[in-house]
Amino acid sequence: MVTVAPGTAGPKTPAARPASRRRRGIRPTRGYRVFQAVNAVVLTLVVVVTLYPFVNIVARSLSDEAPIIAGKVNLVPQGFNLTAYRLVMSDPMFWTNYRNTVVYTVVATAISIVLTTCYAYVLSKHQLKGRGVLVGVAVFTMFFSGGLIPNYVLITSLGMKNSIWAVVLPNAINVFNLLVMKAFFESLPVELEEAAAVDGLSTYGTLLRIVLPLSKAIIATMVLFYAVSFWNSWFTAFLYLDQQDLLPVTVYLRNLIAGATGAQSAGGVAESDAVQAAATIQAVTIVLTTLPILAVYPFIQRFFVSGVMLGAVKG
Amino acid sequence: MFHRTWRRVAIAAAGLLTLTLVGACSDDAPDAKDLDGNRAGAMADYGIDKQFKATEPLSFPILYNNHPNYPLKDDWLFWSELTKRTNVKLEPVAVPLSDYEQKRSLLIGAGDAPLIIPKTYHPAENAFVSSGAILPVSDYLDLMPNLKDKIAKWNLQPEFDTLRQSDGKFYLLPGLHEKPWAEYSIAVRTDILQQLNLQIPKTWDELYTVLKAMKARYPDSYPYSDRWSKPNPGGELLSIVGAAHGIRTGWSWNPATWDPAAKKFVYTGATEQYKQVIVYLNKLVAEKLLDPESFTQTDEQARQKLANGKSFVIGSNAQTLVNDYRPDLAKTLPNAKLTKIPLLVGPAGEINPASRLENGVMISKKARDSKNFVAMMQFVDWLYYSDAGQEFAKWGVEGTTYSKDAAGKYTLNPDVDMIGLNPKGSKHLQKDFGFGNGVFSYGGRLDLVQSFFSPEEMEFQKVMNARTPLPVDPPAPLTDEEREQASLWETPLKDHVIQNTLKFILGQRPLTEWDAYVGELKAKNADQYIGLVNKAHERFEKDNG
Numbered sequence: 001m002v003t004v005a006p007g008t009a010g011p012k013t014p015a016a017r018p019a020s021r022r023r024r025g026i027r028p029t030r031g032y033r034v035f036q037a038v039n040a041v042v043l044t045l046v047v048v049v050t051l052y053p054f055v056n057i058v059a060r061s062l063s064d065e066a067p068i069i070a071g072k073v074n075l076v077p078q079g080f081n082l083t084a085y086r087l088v089m090s091d092p093m094f095w096t097n098y099r100n101t102v103v104y105t106v107v108a109t110a111i112s113i114v115l116t117t118c119y120a121y122v123l124s125k126h127q128l129k130g131r132g133v134l135v136g137v138a139v140f141t142m143f144f145s146g147g148l149i150p151n152y153v154l155i156t157s158l159g160m161k162n163s164i165w166a167v168v169l170p171n172a173i174n175v176f177n178l179l180v181m182k183a184f185f186e187s188l189p190v191e192l193e194e195a196a197a198v199d200g201l202s203t204y205g206t207l208l209r210i211v212l213p214l215s216k217a218i219i220a221t222m223v224l225f226y227a228v229s230f231w232n233s234w235f236t237a238f239l240y241l242d243q244q245d246l247l248p249v250t251v252y253l254r255n256l257i258a259g260a261t262g263a264q265s266a267g268g269v270a271e272s273d274a275v276q277a278a279a280t281i282q283a284v285t286i287v288l289t290t291l292p293i294l295a296v297y298p299f300i301q302r303f304f305v306s307g308v309m310l311g312a313v314k315g
Numbered sequence: 316m317f318h319r320t321w322r323r324v325a326i327a328a329a330g331l332l333t334l335t336l337v338g339a340c341s342d343d344a345p346d347a348k349d350l351d352g353n354r355a356g357a358m359a360d361y362g363i364d365k366q367f368k369a370t371e372p373l374s375f376p377i378l379y380n381n382h383p384n385y386p387l388k389d390d391w392l393f394w395s396e397l398t399k400r401t402n403v404k405l406e407p408v409a410v411p412l413s414d415y416e417q418k419r420s421l422l423i424g425a426g427d428a429p430l431i432i433p434k435t436y437h438p439a440e441n442a443f444v445s446s447g448a449i450l451p452v453s454d455y456l457d458l459m460p461n462l463k464d465k466i467a468k469w470n471l472q473p474e475f476d477t478l479r480q481s482d483g484k485f486y487l488l489p490g491l492h493e494k495p496w497a498e499y500s501i502a503v504r505t506d507i508l509q510q511l512n513l514q515i516p517k518t519w520d521e522l523y524t525v526l527k528a529m530k531a532r533y534p535d536s537y538p539y540s541d542r543w544s545k546p547n548p549g550g551e552l553l554s555i556v557g558a559a560h561g562i563r564t565g566w567s568w569n570p571a572t573w574d575p576a577a578k579k580f581v582y583t584g585a586t587e588q589y590k591q592v593i594v595y596l597n598k599l600v601a602e603k604l605l606d607p608e609s610f611t612q613t614d615e616q617a618r619q620k621l622a623n624g625k626s627f628v629i630g631s632n633a634q635t636l637v638n639d640y641r642p643d644l645a646k647t648l649p650n651a652k653l654t655k656i657p658l659l660v661g662p663a664g665e666i667n668p669a670s671r672l673e674n675g676v677m678i679s680k681k682a683r684d685s686k687n688f689v690a691m692m693q694f695v696d697w698l699y700y701s702d703a704g705q706e707f708a709k710w711g712v713e714g715t716t717y718s719k720d721a722a723g724k725y726t727l728n729p730d731v732d733m734i735g736l737n738p739k740g741s742k743h744l745q746k747d748f749g750f751g752n753g754v755f756s757y758g759g760r761l762d763l764v765q766s767f768f769s770p771e772e773m774e775f776q777k778v779m780n781a782r783t784p785l786p787v788d789p790p791a792p793l794t795d796e797e798r799e800q801a802s803l804w805e806t807p808l809k810d811h812v813i814q815n816t817l818k819f820i821l822g823q824r825p826l827t828e829w830d831a832y833v834g835e836l837k838a839k840n841a842d843q844y845i846g847l848v849n850k851a852h853e854r855f856e857k858d859n860g
Contacts, residue, residue, distance in 0.1 A: 066646035071619040093386055149424045156427060239421065242408045244387055251411055255383045258413030279615075 061283035084280035101248040108168035124185035166240035220303035353688035367697035369402035376429035379407035391749030432677040450678040451484035459696035481794040490673025490758035497669040497779040502631035526604040537606035540626035542617035548610040558668035559661025560588040573788040584812035657778040667782040708756040791852035804844040
């Protein structure tokens with residue numbers, strides 16, 4: 001739902017400009033100017049295409065029901081009203097599930113960051129014996145998994161079903177993130193750590209006082225990656241949680257939309273009930289669900305670009 | 316991004332499930348008749364029209380399909396009153412409606428399924444039969460007097476035969492209707508009919524004339540623009556036009572059609588009736604009477620066209636008429652009048668295509684080993700099949716939620732609302748009391764099924780009930796290996812049929828190529844497939860008389 005791709009391309013263009021201004025004497029070639037124009041047009045189109053559906057949803061959430069049905073709502077709300085917001089916000093289950101999502105995201109992200117950092121830091125040390133095996137174990141899980149039913153049996157017999165741990169512990173380490181982080185740690189100058197060791201810091205001291213302060217960019221990036229994926233995820237929660245007051249808001253949203261569109265599969269239900277969630281209600285729930293995670297983006301984005309780059313260039 | 320992950324997980328799940336199902340071997344079942352160790356809590360004298368009450372407090376876990384419109388609440392009167400009447404406490408395992416089927420597969424595959432598994436639509440239970448996780452309920456009908464009584468009284472044996480597996484048993488306890496309940500038809504703008512001095516059409520041919528007149532008056536419109544094109548294009552439209560020709564297609568697609576004259580099955584997509592369906596719809600599209608987008612557009616697009624007066628006819632059921640179209644039109648075209656008309660009649664005559672079976676309940680095999688097994692079957696029988704149980708699940712408690720007059724007419728109490736009957740009511744029958752819940756309440760006696768219908772819908776049902784029910788095809792249950800083979804043949808066949816149906820109807824392929832198309836079906840093993848079905852049918856006849 002929250003995509004990263006087009007945004008990351010943006011900051012490159014302003015960065016290019018001061019460089020060209022410095023060489024004031026040389027005019028940019030014609031080819032370069034054409035390229036810039038095309039670039040701007042294409043990127044603008046990409047932005048429009050990416051933004052349009054979201055703006056449309058926001059407009060719908062603020063609109064009256066009639067113009068939506070008539071297909072008149074595009075970018076600007078028609079017949080502005082907030083009834084749907086009031087309606088959604090008055091459902092206690094929505095807020096219970098919303099709180100769950102926040103709690104799950106915060107706890108899961110914290111656990112993931114701690115585990116991933118520790119694992120990645122260890123793996124970045126070339127002198128570690130059995131390093132290849134440890135990397136192999138992690139990478140293996142990228143390609144093979146026990147599958148749904150064995151996983152379910154595992155979680156159940158560990159007694160984690162219907163608890164927060166079923167959501168935050170499995171998949172706590174994302175192997176892709178682990179490898180990015182490992183590459184980043186490998187790129188740190190080894191002399192820094194040697195100096196710290198000479199000054200008497202233990203391994204943990206080095207990690208906490210020297211390495212981590214230098215790794216804010218990559219950690220911010222990882223927090224963003226993890227937080228977004230936990231915020232959006234619904235499948236693990238759906239698998240392991242049987243009580244609706246434990247579910248995250250994503251499952252609530254999914255059920256709401258399915259209830260509105262799945263009238264035919266619910267034939268028996270439709271017999272006596274047909275009050276389907278109106279288009280505005282869906283839009284409002286979508287807006288309220290995506291808003292917080294969207295708000296996080298602008299603040300972390302600057303770290304995000306440099307963070308991934310730092311890990312990636314290491315050759 | 317997470318959509319792709321989901322799909323990968325789903326594929327992994329499907330693959331694993333298959334492995335698990337193949338891997339699990341059926342253990343030796345206990346002797347079906349020996350129930351001496353399973354009678355704890357059961358009533359010795361349970362019978363028809365007798366209130367079930369367990370002799371000791373019992374609790375049974377149940378898989379619960381959680382509907383977003385009336386989310387599960389623990390303090391529903393339904394739960395407490397149920398326990399008061401039956402001494403049974405249900406422990407719901409709540410699953411969101413959006414992914415109920417998936418969770419059900421997972422729980423059954425993991426051996427963690429609750430004992431009672433409702434909301435299963437035939438043939439979904441087939442997938443679980445070979446694993447041995449589901450109880451062959453047909454062995455235990457003696458424990459369920461109300462169910463047996465209704466099968467006999469309403470003459471439902473042929474319908475039940477269609478549920479049988481190749482071992483001659485069935486594994487699903489379906490919901491029952493006294494009369495077939497036709498839901499889907501088309502809705503027509505009667506104000507336009509009046510304006511053009513036309514009668515409400517009764518047959519598909521009359522509809523053609525009506526559409527033509529509408530087109531002549533409003534040349535810019537497509538008079539008929541339909542919805543419900545998912546999961547297969549033109550799902551509902553093909554289904555009702557097909558029914559009028561005596562075949563099951565579209566949503567109700569059934570690849571094998573019983574030919575009573577030849578006493579064997581034939582492939583639906585190659586029949587003469589199927590061709591007639593295509594020819595008819597092709598005519599509508601060619602003369603621009605039917606919107607070609609009917610087969611692909613979303614429901615919302617179809618609704619918008621109707622609301623904006625760009626179309627005058629649309630597929631409908633009782634709910635969409637009242638909840639979608641009329642409110643839409645009231646906002647955009649206040650003078651418009653829309654009516655759901657009785658299902659149009661075609662060459663097959665005046666028939667009612669609806670089935671008398673509903674979705675139903677599966678029982679986990681684990682229940683058989685429980686000492687409360689007999690009590691549980693009696694409980695299920697009372698709740699789902701007794702008149703008292705059905706009335707309770709649908710209407711609630713007399714005096715609290717509803718009242719009933721001498722003629723048997725139900726009325727909601729004034730402060731209880733349901734489908735807008737008491738808009739001022741402070742409480743909702745489903746949301747606040749838990750009655751009229753799709754998990755527990757469906758089907759039943761005609762007067763019970765219709766007790767919530769508006770006078771208008773009653774009128775529609777009266778016409779439909781006067782018609783002959785579509786005869787049920789004889790059973791032809793496949794064995795596991797056969798089913799696998801059949802689906803290998805049937806999947807590409809169905810794709811080919813759907814693709815070419817659209818091409819023919821939309822005029823992308825000339826109808827003169829019909830014979831070539833039938834040849835293509837043969838090349839894709841249509842004959843082998845039908846041979847398999849016929850063989851299964853003969854085997855069933857031989858084994859079961």
